[in-house]
Amino acid sequence: MAVVITSRESFPEDYPTHTKSLSECSELQKIYLFNNKLSGIIPDGLGTLSNLSVLFLANNNLTGGVPLSLGSNSFIRTVILINNTLTGGIPPLLANSSSLQLLDLTNNHLSGEIPSALFNSSSIVILALGVNNFVGSIPPLVHTSSPLEILILSENNLSGSIPTSLGNFSSLTWLLLSQNSIKGAIPSSLSIIPTIEQLDLSFNNLSGDCNKLLCASIPLLQLPQCNTEASKKWQASVILKIVGFTALCLVLLSWFAVVLLKKRKKVTQSSHPSSKELMQCSYPDLVKATNDFSLANLVGSGKSGSVYKGRFEFEEHTVAIKVFKLDQLGIPKSFIAECKTLRNTRHRNLLRVITACSTFDTIGNEFKALILEYMPNGSLEGWLYPNLDKYGLKRPLSLGSRITIVTDIASALDYLHNHCVPPVVHCDLKPSNILLDDVMGARLADFGLAKFILSFSHSCHHSSTSLLGPRGSIGYIAPEYGFGSKLSTEGNVYSYGIIILEILTGKHPTDGMFTNGLNLHKYVEKAFPQKIAEVLDPCIVPSSEDDGVDSCILHLVKLGLLCSMETPNDRPTMQDVYAEAITIKEAFAVLHG
Template identity: 45%
Template sequence: MAHVIIFLIVAYLLTFLWNPIAILAAESTNRSELDRRGLLYFKQGLNDPLGVLSAWVSLDFCSWKGLAGQLSQSLANLTSIVRLDLANNQLSGGIPDELGTLPKLQVLMLASNMLAGNIPGSLGSRSRPLSYVNLAYNNLSGGIPHSLAACPSLTVLNLTSNSLSGTIPSSLFNGTSSKLAVVNLRANLFSGSIPEFHKNNLSGGIPTSLGNVTSLTQISLGTNQLVGAIPESLSNIPNLTMLSISYNDLSGHVPTLLYNISSLVILYLGQNNLTGRIPYAVGPNLEALDMSGNKFDGLLPASLANASKLQILDLSSNLLAGQLPVEIGNLAFLEMPNLEQNQLVHAIPIELGYLSNLQMLSMGQNYLSGGIPSTVANLSGLFLLSLSGNRLSGQVPTGIGMLLPNLNELNLKNNYLTGSIPASLANSTQLVMLDLSFNSFSGSIPSELLDNPSLSVGLDLSNNHLTGSIPPEIGALVRLVLLDVSNNKLSGQVPSSLGHLKAISLIDLSQNKFIGQIPEFLGNLKLLTQLDLSNNNFTGPIPTTGIFQNTTAVILDGNIGLCRANTTNFATIFSICPRISTGGTKNNNARLLLIVIPPITIALFSFLCFMVTLLKKREHIFPCYKETMKKVSYGDILKATNWLSPVNKISTSRTGSVYIGRFQFDTDLVVIKVFHLDEYGSLNSFLMECQVLRNTRHRNLMKAVTLCSTVDLENNEFKAIVFDFMANGSLDMWVHPKLHQNCPKRCLSLGQRIRIAADVASALDYMHNQLVPPLVHCDLKPSNVLLDYDMTARVGDYGSAKFISSDPSSPKEFVGVGGTIGYIAPEYGMGYKISTGCDVYSFGVLLLEMFTGMKPTDAMFTNGISLHKLVSSAYPHELCKVLDPYMSQEGNNVFATLTLQSYLMPLVEVALLCSMDLPKDRPGTRDVCAKILEISEAFLES
């Protein structure tokens, strides 16, 4: 028996110890099962709407979609997963820890999905050959795993555009042993603000250890919340080709040696708080240098032009002074978009004409003076020319268009340019956008200019001194989207060729001297969404088709000769067109009845409509209003907002949530306010907003695109209002950018603040003094002041508003629980009747906030100290101490002193008077509006 046992042991040893094939086969089975198990765990945790993982069922997992395996040369039949690529497949769910069990994984690509949760720490291992990780464009949260530092072969780490937080682990950059070449931790930049989705929020400083990784070639850390200085150690990376750290909160000086890295091609430092001077020399291979939105000062050194390969140079929004050096003509490609808030006070140097290869030149929002040098016309390759928002004067060089055949956009708005508009611009056959608004151009509109079908984005000639009629050649602009010739001295009739503009979305002919009837063909322009014909001499009946069915999209005020052809359109402004008598002398009483009775009837009918709605609270509101509005369903709103997705939500309150969206087949974004009807007072808020929107029409008040009153999928009441999208957000965002994640980065200039104050004052004057009965907003504050694409202010959110009556027999309106703390007038707490003085108080606080940058509810305002008292104690001799410091960057000391005495002190005086505690001490809205408009006009003329 013992012999048998010995024989079996020997046989086992001979079989397995001397037969490695069997051992390796067993090991192969175990490792393959480990790969399969990790992949199946990964699949189980995902939502797969496209079904890309549906074929993950066969035994040969290396044939599964998105996978690649590798046959081991040392282990018989052992296949391991080395590549997992499922990018851009709409996958959602989390990444399981089991994915870290794939022992031979080298490449992991899951970018452009909707994955959430944390990045598993199990991905990092010293035994794993992981070399390429791309998880960009998801919604991953949490921190960057420190364990990734344990991957000795890692060369690319791309975590762009997620929702990561925490600090950047310094252990990732463990010196010479690291093979990292590319580190991308930035957020994706969208137009306007960056949504929370696809927005990293990494904080802390840039790790000093980053400079120890000599293998790095690309570093991108932009659009986070990084603070502190740029480490000197970054200058030690010998092969660095790109460094992008824009849109953070970095401060201090830039290390001088950083500019001189010989391999550096792209250096983005924009939108931080960096200081110091522009470098005298940069690396010989540098092609792009962005230093915009910082606090760099001093002169632009001429030696910078020695960077012969420089293609992009952005120095906007700094504190630069002096003249552009002549030597800058050596640059091949120059881009200086919006050199805002610089202290450039010189004329444009004629040496700019030496830049024969210049393609983009934008120096807007400065204090440039003098004329536009004729040598600018030598820039034959120029693609974009923007000199807006300066103090340029004189005439535009006559041959500018003839010598700039490649010009795509010309923006000279908001200067003091005179003379006629050059007809030679017609020779710029690629021109798509022309903006000459807010100047002093005179003469007629050149017919040659309009005979240029390339003009498609916009033609803005508003706020000049143009005369004559609109040339019939305008019909050639068949692709034009925006036409604005408002506030000129144009006359004559609207040419019939204007009806050929089939792509037009906005037409503004207001503040001119046009005559005749409003053309019927305007109602046939299918894409027209805004039409302003106000303050002209139009006569006759108002058309009733197309855009004229939406009274919120058409402005006709100031045309006293107009009348309406039916009982609904523009009922609050114009009377019904009188019928022509067939003969005989008309009876004066009959004529009076014909004129007076219809408006009274319509007013009574409108009031009954509103009362029936209040009583029934049914699905359809304001039946006399619904036919003039675009009809949208509950389903339309769901699709427009991605099923009311949190990603689309931009704000919320007790009574409603606000979403951004776009309706199917529409090109414009809209804002949709959905009311929380389960909250007390929400329905009344909706009805009040509807009543205000229905009875108001002013350029500084928000307008509704349409309403929706129906039931949702569960048969619950659903009510929403759709508004135009305001491209520049709210005033609150601009006055307190840090409370909105420093977006927008740029601050309001003094001129913009004065214009916004004038806009809001005009809106209040309209509500208080031009409406019958007067309207009190009751919740005026910066977050309820919206700014459109050209920074025009519009007051919105009328849920707390009240119409007040002077009739002593009418029920008294007392202030209830409404408004916002800090902006509520003191008398609110004492049972006072609602009055326009309540809005005047809120407006005063709003002005103080706008010019100091301090909220009335800041923590410093305790123990009887308020924003009003703080400013009052500093007024007038120490006013500079409490003003927003960013306004002081707008000019030299002489200009600053003049500005303080001529504009800021009078504005602050108005704000202090408006925010007095006692209502009797406050001025009336009409006086406030007149004073602010006077200050605004004086500022524009200075």
């Protein structure tokens, strides 16, 4: 197996000569040349390599078109050419490839119509063509056996309507069609896709009653119950039929049938509680759910409050209940501020708030709590520094899990900074506030000693004044906060960078070794890049032969160092950070695909 992996900031000026020689390596199977400054066209000869399965040339300055010869390669499985300046269309032969599983051409200057063969492929799982200049309409799906899971066509010039046949993609989890010129009604067939998680149709010219499509139709989106006039009439008709049938049963089966019907009704209501029932959470409900707030159910405790796990009679899943310590200065107002912020935010990597409870306890004291989704795998801190007495021996986090966590948190912060109006700053980023779900996906939260999420003022788009001084935890607070600087997104980026370095080294930023001006950033910076293996967590140090993994680690270390630069203006934006994190994650996935 021959693999070429090169990933650096610069490349020799005779790049075309080098790549031409690569075209002569008939046994070459995988090419990784991402995150360089490569320019010129992609040699057509690369597509003639009969054993080539992976072509990864993301984040360069490549021009020209997608090599026509790629489609003639019967082994090509992954083509990732994102963030270049490629032009032209998608070669028909590539679109018809029976081996292609991942095609990512995001953020280029590609144009023309999207070949219909891509939508009827029997092999493509990920198709990402966003941020280009594609025109025409979305091709209809002819075959219903497509394995497609992710379809991204955002930010193009697509027109026409959304084909109803898209509902036949039974494995589709992401459907992103935003910022096009698509018109017409949203097809109801989208509501029957059983696996859909992300649906973005924004900034188009769509029409119709969206409520009929989405409300309660896609469980994973957790939208409210439908309440249209048509549904009311249908419900009334059903109720009349049920009443008539029940009356007949009463006549035929006497009181015994009544008992059975009541039991069945009670079970049904318990199994499918309405949104109103979930919103009416009382103090006695919380006492019962947590076994009177017993220590056995205590998850964590800090200055702002304590978190318990519990289970309501009307909810089958375990929940987390955060009880606020209202005797602490500023906590009552913070509870209100947090509720307002969380009410206006929803993202797959933010901890979901189920409801809130503001009432009085049994002796008349004010009581406030948030009911949140429960994360069974605890916090990132618990995995980096396991407490054996409390949790038992945990398997060390794999490099793949660490990369996923880094990407998930970048996704959450990118959403808070760039997709919330007004933007939101999380004021206490640290591993204990990063929770892990049942599949080790990361959610940004505020457990333990966490401070509250603060929104920016409308008059200041990049910073917000804090009356309480710097917020956060020692080791993660941005240096400028110590000099009276306002809260900012740049401060979040700094905290995120420290978390990356901590995840990779297993060193806490307040470790006793950091004295006399030495900190985690400088500790890693001194070892980068030649001696980086000496400071990495031993659990993730790659073997000497695993150059691809080593490249992923170096890029992740570099990202952590850039984010944790001392001067705010030297740090990248969260949008750029998230894009880089995705690239690293994709590169690692290809290596282990």
